[in-house]
Amino acid sequence: MKKRLTKNEKEIIKKINQMQKRSIERMRLKSIQLTEISQSIIKKIDDLGINGYYSCNSDCFRVSQDIWKESLRLSELKSLQDDIIQSFNLERSKSKK
Secondary structure (H helix, E strand, O other): OOOOOOHHHHHHHHHHHHHHHHHHHHHHHHHHHHHHHHHHHHHHHHHHHHHOOOOOOOOHHHHHHHHHHHHHHHHHHHHHHHHHHHHHHHHHHHHHO
């Protein structure tokens, strides 16, 4: 039987949820930025081909890493959230026995 969370437990879950929302918004914005960078590169390839000068310092790598970091953070936060909820429920059911 699933137990209800206490007020403090709900606050912890709420804080994690807020962190997830901030992280997902950063990931969304970085994804848009990567799309714009990619579209610019594609246009340059189409327009100039091998005659163009291509940057070895393109933002593609940095922005891709930022997206990966946010994805990792979201994964870890979700795992933490699941573990905490499970822990709260287990602790409560042990204390009731």
